[in-house]
Amino acid sequence: MAFATTMRSGLLARMDHFARGLLPLLTALMCVVLSAVPSRLPMFALVAPALTLIAIYYWSIYRPDLLRGFFILAIGLFQDLLIGSAPGVTSFILLLSYLVVVSQRRFFHGKSFGVVWWGFMLIAFGAALLTWISNMFVLNAWIDPKGAGISWVLTILLYPPFAALLSQAHKLVPVRELDA
Known part of the structure:
Protein backbone atom coordinates (compact mmCIF):
# COMPACT_ATOMS: atom_id res chain seq x y z
CA MET A 1 0.00 0.00 0.00
CA ALA A 2 2.82 2.42 0.86
CA PHE A 3 4.49 1.60 -2.48
CA ALA A 4 1.29 2.52 -4.40
CA THR A 5 1.00 5.81 -2.51
CA THR A 6 4.66 6.67 -3.16
CA MET A 7 4.28 5.74 -6.81
CA ARG A 8 1.16 7.86 -7.16
CA SER A 9 2.69 10.84 -5.41
CA GLY A 10 5.86 10.47 -7.51
CA LEU A 11 3.80 10.43 -10.69
CA LEU A 12 1.77 13.43 -9.53
CA ALA A 13 4.94 15.28 -8.62
CA ARG A 14 6.41 14.61 -12.08
CA MET A 15 3.17 15.72 -13.75
CA ASP A 16 3.13 18.88 -11.63
CA HIS A 17 6.78 19.56 -12.51
CA PHE A 18 6.01 19.09 -16.22
CA ALA A 19 2.94 21.36 -16.09
CA ARG A 20 4.85 24.10 -14.30
CA GLY A 21 7.58 23.81 -16.92
CA LEU A 22 4.99 24.74 -19.54
CA LEU A 23 4.33 28.15 -17.92
CA PRO A 24 6.72 30.09 -20.20
CA LEU A 25 5.02 28.64 -23.28
CA LEU A 26 1.54 29.21 -21.85
CA THR A 27 2.24 32.81 -20.83
CA ALA A 28 3.62 33.55 -24.31
CA LEU A 29 0.50 32.02 -25.86
CA MET A 30 -1.67 34.12 -23.56
CA CYS A 31 0.14 37.22 -24.86
CA VAL A 32 -0.58 36.09 -28.42
CA VAL A 33 -4.27 35.75 -27.62
CA LEU A 34 -4.31 39.16 -25.88
CA SER A 35 -2.66 40.65 -28.96
CA ALA A 36 -5.37 39.21 -31.19
CA VAL A 37 -8.35 40.40 -29.15
CA PRO A 38 -10.30 42.82 -31.35
CA SER A 39 -10.30 46.42 -30.21
CA ARG A 40 -12.93 49.03 -30.89
CA LEU A 41 -10.23 51.66 -31.20
CA PRO A 42 -9.81 52.78 -34.81
CA MET A 43 -6.48 51.83 -36.38
CA PHE A 44 -5.32 50.13 -33.16
CA ALA A 45 -3.75 47.29 -35.15
CA LEU A 46 -1.23 49.77 -36.56
CA VAL A 47 -0.02 50.81 -33.09
CA ALA A 48 -0.70 47.65 -31.05
CA PRO A 49 1.97 46.85 -28.47
CA ALA A 50 4.14 43.77 -28.98
CA THR A 90 6.45 37.59 -36.35
CA SER A 91 8.23 34.24 -36.10
CA PHE A 92 11.37 35.75 -37.63
CA ILE A 93 11.32 38.80 -35.37
CA LEU A 94 10.60 36.82 -32.18
CA LEU A 95 13.27 34.23 -32.97
CA LEU A 96 15.85 36.89 -33.78
CA SER A 97 14.99 38.72 -30.54
CA TYR A 98 15.27 35.44 -28.61
CA LEU A 99 18.70 34.68 -30.10
CA VAL A 100 20.02 38.17 -29.33
CA VAL A 101 18.74 38.10 -25.75
CA VAL A 102 19.97 34.56 -25.06
CA SER A 103 23.41 35.55 -26.35
CA GLN A 104 23.43 38.45 -23.86
CA ARG A 105 21.56 36.86 -20.95
CA ARG A 106 24.65 36.67 -18.74
CA PHE A 107 24.82 40.44 -18.89
CA PHE A 108 21.14 40.85 -17.94
CA HIS A 109 20.82 38.06 -15.40
CA GLY A 110 21.02 39.41 -11.86
CA LYS A 111 20.93 43.05 -12.96
CA SER A 112 18.48 45.66 -11.68
CA PHE A 113 15.07 46.05 -13.26
CA GLY A 114 16.19 49.33 -14.85
CA VAL A 115 19.02 47.62 -16.74
CA VAL A 116 16.72 44.80 -17.88
CA TRP A 117 14.09 47.32 -18.98
CA TRP A 118 16.72 49.35 -20.84
CA GLY A 119 17.74 46.15 -22.66
CA PHE A 120 14.10 45.53 -23.50
CA MET A 121 13.79 49.04 -24.92
CA LEU A 122 16.64 48.27 -27.32
CA ILE A 123 15.23 44.88 -28.32
CA ALA A 124 11.75 46.35 -28.75
CA PHE A 125 13.15 49.17 -30.91
CA GLY A 126 14.87 46.66 -33.17
CA ALA A 127 11.73 44.52 -33.33
CA ALA A 128 9.53 47.53 -34.16
CA LEU A 129 11.96 48.64 -36.86
CA LEU A 130 12.14 45.16 -38.38
CA THR A 131 8.36 44.78 -38.24
CA TRP A 132 7.91 48.12 -39.99
CA ILE A 133 10.47 47.27 -42.71
CA SER A 134 9.08 43.74 -43.16
CA ASN A 135 5.53 45.01 -43.51
CA MET A 136 6.61 47.56 -46.12
CA PHE A 137 8.45 44.83 -48.01
CA VAL A 138 5.48 42.41 -47.86
CA LEU A 139 2.94 45.07 -48.84
CA ASN A 140 5.31 46.69 -51.35
CA ALA A 141 4.15 50.10 -50.16
CA TRP A 142 5.35 52.95 -47.94
CA ILE A 143 4.01 52.77 -44.38
CA ASP A 144 4.21 55.79 -42.11
CA PRO A 145 6.74 55.00 -39.34
CA LYS A 146 4.66 56.84 -36.71
CA GLY A 147 2.60 53.69 -36.09
CA ALA A 148 5.75 51.65 -35.42
CA GLY A 149 6.99 54.38 -33.07
CA ILE A 150 3.74 54.49 -31.11
CA SER A 151 3.73 50.68 -30.93
CA TRP A 152 7.29 50.76 -29.58
CA VAL A 153 6.40 53.32 -26.90
CA LEU A 154 3.29 51.36 -25.84
CA THR A 155 5.34 48.15 -25.72
CA ILE A 156 8.04 49.62 -23.47
CA LEU A 157 5.42 51.23 -21.21
CA LEU A 158 3.64 47.88 -20.82
CA TYR A 159 6.84 45.98 -20.03
CA PRO A 160 6.87 46.75 -16.27
CA PRO A 161 3.36 45.45 -15.48
CA PHE A 162 3.75 42.43 -17.74
CA ALA A 163 7.20 41.68 -16.29
CA ALA A 164 5.65 41.80 -12.81
CA LEU A 165 3.01 39.25 -13.87
CA LEU A 166 5.63 37.06 -15.54
CA SER A 167 7.75 37.28 -12.40
CA GLN A 168 4.85 35.87 -10.38
CA ALA A 169 4.49 33.03 -12.91
CA HIS A 170 8.26 32.49 -12.72
CA LYS A 171 7.94 31.70 -9.01
CA LEU A 172 5.80 28.70 -9.96
CA VAL A 173 8.28 27.34 -12.53
CA PRO A 174 10.38 24.46 -11.21
CA VAL A 175 13.99 25.11 -10.37
CA ARG A 176 16.49 23.91 -12.98
CA GLU A 177 18.12 20.61 -12.14
CA LEU A 178 21.53 22.31 -12.39
CA ASP A 179 20.45 24.99 -9.88
CA ALA A 180 19.06 22.54 -7.34
Whole structure:
Protein backbone atom coordinates (compact mmCIF):
# COMPACT_ATOMS: atom_id res chain seq x y z
CA MET A 1 0.00 0.00 0.00
CA ALA A 2 2.82 2.42 0.86
CA PHE A 3 4.49 1.60 -2.48
CA ALA A 4 1.29 2.52 -4.40
CA THR A 5 1.00 5.81 -2.51
CA THR A 6 4.66 6.67 -3.16
CA MET A 7 4.28 5.74 -6.81
CA ARG A 8 1.16 7.86 -7.16
CA SER A 9 2.69 10.84 -5.41
CA GLY A 10 5.86 10.47 -7.51
CA LEU A 11 3.80 10.43 -10.69
CA LEU A 12 1.77 13.43 -9.53
CA ALA A 13 4.94 15.28 -8.62
CA ARG A 14 6.41 14.61 -12.08
CA MET A 15 3.17 15.72 -13.75
CA ASP A 16 3.13 18.88 -11.63
CA HIS A 17 6.78 19.56 -12.51
CA PHE A 18 6.01 19.09 -16.22
CA ALA A 19 2.94 21.36 -16.09
CA ARG A 20 4.85 24.10 -14.30
CA GLY A 21 7.58 23.81 -16.92
CA LEU A 22 4.99 24.74 -19.54
CA LEU A 23 4.33 28.15 -17.92
CA PRO A 24 6.72 30.09 -20.20
CA LEU A 25 5.02 28.64 -23.28
CA LEU A 26 1.54 29.21 -21.85
CA THR A 27 2.24 32.81 -20.83
CA ALA A 28 3.62 33.55 -24.31
CA LEU A 29 0.50 32.02 -25.86
CA MET A 30 -1.67 34.12 -23.56
CA CYS A 31 0.14 37.22 -24.86
CA VAL A 32 -0.58 36.09 -28.42
CA VAL A 33 -4.27 35.75 -27.62
CA LEU A 34 -4.31 39.16 -25.88
CA SER A 35 -2.66 40.65 -28.96
CA ALA A 36 -5.37 39.21 -31.19
CA VAL A 37 -8.35 40.40 -29.15
CA PRO A 38 -10.30 42.82 -31.35
CA SER A 39 -10.30 46.42 -30.21
CA ARG A 40 -12.93 49.03 -30.89
CA LEU A 41 -10.23 51.66 -31.20
CA PRO A 42 -9.81 52.78 -34.81
CA MET A 43 -6.48 51.83 -36.38
CA PHE A 44 -5.32 50.13 -33.16
CA ALA A 45 -3.75 47.29 -35.15
CA LEU A 46 -1.23 49.77 -36.56
CA VAL A 47 -0.02 50.81 -33.09
CA ALA A 48 -0.70 47.65 -31.05
CA PRO A 49 1.97 46.85 -28.47
CA ALA A 50 4.14 43.77 -28.98
CA LEU A 51 2.94 41.80 -25.95
CA THR A 52 4.37 38.52 -27.17
CA LEU A 53 7.80 40.13 -27.43
CA ILE A 54 7.57 40.99 -23.73
CA ALA A 55 7.05 37.33 -22.79
CA ILE A 56 9.78 36.09 -25.14
CA TYR A 57 12.25 38.65 -23.78
CA TYR A 58 11.45 37.85 -20.15
CA TRP A 59 11.74 34.08 -20.53
CA SER A 60 14.85 34.39 -22.74
CA ILE A 61 16.65 35.99 -19.82
CA TYR A 62 15.35 33.92 -16.92
CA ARG A 63 14.44 30.49 -18.36
CA PRO A 64 15.55 30.03 -21.98
CA ASP A 65 15.72 26.29 -21.36
CA LEU A 66 11.90 26.17 -21.19
CA LEU A 67 11.19 28.20 -24.33
CA ARG A 68 13.08 26.78 -27.30
CA GLY A 69 13.37 28.12 -30.83
CA PHE A 70 10.78 25.71 -32.24
CA PHE A 71 8.19 26.97 -29.78
CA ILE A 72 9.02 30.57 -30.63
CA LEU A 73 8.59 29.88 -34.35
CA ALA A 74 5.23 28.23 -33.65
CA ILE A 75 4.13 31.08 -31.38
CA GLY A 76 5.02 33.66 -34.03
CA LEU A 77 3.23 31.75 -36.77
CA PHE A 78 0.17 31.35 -34.53
CA GLN A 79 0.17 35.11 -33.89
CA ASP A 80 0.52 35.89 -37.60
CA LEU A 81 -2.44 33.65 -38.39
CA LEU A 82 -4.57 35.15 -35.62
CA ILE A 83 -3.94 38.79 -36.44
CA GLY A 84 -3.85 38.33 -40.20
CA SER A 85 -0.31 39.45 -40.91
CA ALA A 86 2.10 37.82 -43.35
CA PRO A 87 2.98 34.34 -42.04
CA GLY A 88 6.53 34.14 -40.76
CA VAL A 89 7.19 37.82 -40.07
CA THR A 90 6.45 37.59 -36.35
CA SER A 91 8.23 34.24 -36.10
CA PHE A 92 11.37 35.75 -37.63
CA ILE A 93 11.32 38.80 -35.37
CA LEU A 94 10.60 36.82 -32.18
CA LEU A 95 13.27 34.23 -32.97
CA LEU A 96 15.85 36.89 -33.78
CA SER A 97 14.99 38.72 -30.54
CA TYR A 98 15.27 35.44 -28.61
CA LEU A 99 18.70 34.68 -30.10
CA VAL A 100 20.02 38.17 -29.33
CA VAL A 101 18.74 38.10 -25.75
CA VAL A 102 19.97 34.56 -25.06
CA SER A 103 23.41 35.55 -26.35
CA GLN A 104 23.43 38.45 -23.86
CA ARG A 105 21.56 36.86 -20.95
CA ARG A 106 24.65 36.67 -18.74
CA PHE A 107 24.82 40.44 -18.89
CA PHE A 108 21.14 40.85 -17.94
CA HIS A 109 20.82 38.06 -15.40
CA GLY A 110 21.02 39.41 -11.86
CA LYS A 111 20.93 43.05 -12.96
CA SER A 112 18.48 45.66 -11.68
CA PHE A 113 15.07 46.05 -13.26
CA GLY A 114 16.19 49.33 -14.85
CA VAL A 115 19.02 47.62 -16.74
CA VAL A 116 16.72 44.80 -17.88
CA TRP A 117 14.09 47.32 -18.98
CA TRP A 118 16.72 49.35 -20.84
CA GLY A 119 17.74 46.15 -22.66
CA PHE A 120 14.10 45.53 -23.50
CA MET A 121 13.79 49.04 -24.92
CA LEU A 122 16.64 48.27 -27.32
CA ILE A 123 15.23 44.88 -28.32
CA ALA A 124 11.75 46.35 -28.75
CA PHE A 125 13.15 49.17 -30.91
CA GLY A 126 14.87 46.66 -33.17
CA ALA A 127 11.73 44.52 -33.33
CA ALA A 128 9.53 47.53 -34.16
CA LEU A 129 11.96 48.64 -36.86
CA LEU A 130 12.14 45.16 -38.38
CA THR A 131 8.36 44.78 -38.24
CA TRP A 132 7.91 48.12 -39.99
CA ILE A 133 10.47 47.27 -42.71
CA SER A 134 9.08 43.74 -43.16
CA ASN A 135 5.53 45.01 -43.51
CA MET A 136 6.61 47.56 -46.12
CA PHE A 137 8.45 44.83 -48.01
CA VAL A 138 5.48 42.41 -47.86
CA LEU A 139 2.94 45.07 -48.84
CA ASN A 140 5.31 46.69 -51.35
CA ALA A 141 4.15 50.10 -50.16
CA TRP A 142 5.35 52.95 -47.94
CA ILE A 143 4.01 52.77 -44.38
CA ASP A 144 4.21 55.79 -42.11
CA PRO A 145 6.74 55.00 -39.34
CA LYS A 146 4.66 56.84 -36.71
CA GLY A 147 2.60 53.69 -36.09
CA ALA A 148 5.75 51.65 -35.42
CA GLY A 149 6.99 54.38 -33.07
CA ILE A 150 3.74 54.49 -31.11
CA SER A 151 3.73 50.68 -30.93
CA TRP A 152 7.29 50.76 -29.58
CA VAL A 153 6.40 53.32 -26.90
CA LEU A 154 3.29 51.36 -25.84
CA THR A 155 5.34 48.15 -25.72
CA ILE A 156 8.04 49.62 -23.47
CA LEU A 157 5.42 51.23 -21.21
CA LEU A 158 3.64 47.88 -20.82
CA TYR A 159 6.84 45.98 -20.03
CA PRO A 160 6.87 46.75 -16.27
CA PRO A 161 3.36 45.45 -15.48
CA PHE A 162 3.75 42.43 -17.74
CA ALA A 163 7.20 41.68 -16.29
CA ALA A 164 5.65 41.80 -12.81
CA LEU A 165 3.01 39.25 -13.87
CA LEU A 166 5.63 37.06 -15.54
CA SER A 167 7.75 37.28 -12.40
CA GLN A 168 4.85 35.87 -10.38
CA ALA A 169 4.49 33.03 -12.91
CA HIS A 170 8.26 32.49 -12.72
CA LYS A 171 7.94 31.70 -9.01
CA LEU A 172 5.80 28.70 -9.96
CA VAL A 173 8.28 27.34 -12.53
CA PRO A 174 10.38 24.46 -11.21
CA VAL A 175 13.99 25.11 -10.37
CA ARG A 176 16.49 23.91 -12.98
CA GLU A 177 18.12 20.61 -12.14
CA LEU A 178 21.53 22.31 -12.39
CA ASP A 179 20.45 24.99 -9.88
CA ALA A 180 19.06 22.54 -7.34
